[in-house]
Amino acid sequence: MAIERTLSIIKPDAVAKNVIGKIYSRFESNGLKIVAARMRWLSRAEAEGFYAVHRGKPFFNDLVTFMTSGPVMIQVLEGENAIAKNRELMGATDPKKAAPGTIRADFAQSIDANAVHGSDGPDTAKAEIAYFFPEMEVYSGR
């Protein structure tokens, strides 16, 4: 299986709930290693740029407002099938539909305040990692 990297963001709702450590523990106990991390309070321009693919959608403005409502914890996760593995650990976008035991089922309250972001494919993972971290600040766990 391929060793991959993916971008993960612990969103403002989960940071405010003080569950960064609990979420990190899920990554670590499922074979994902944190190889870069940074806490940031995103500007509107940064959040708009990050979610550019959603520009024009009805939820775009609320999403940007939410993502800039408090600090976020941004990390690069590395491991076998890291992209799909992280999506599996996150659960469905709407926490009401997320499988029991997933991060969103356990820590999120609504589709807009849904605790975590995770890249959805190899191309987005590469672009999203580069959006926040220069290559030299990602410390491979291999």
Ligand code: UDP
């Ligand atoms: N989102 C929302 N309302 C929607 C769909 C999405 O508020 O109807 C937000 C939600 O926070 C989601 C983000 O937009 O996490 C990005 O949407 P996407 O479909 O990419 O979901 P994800 O990949 O985060 O599961």
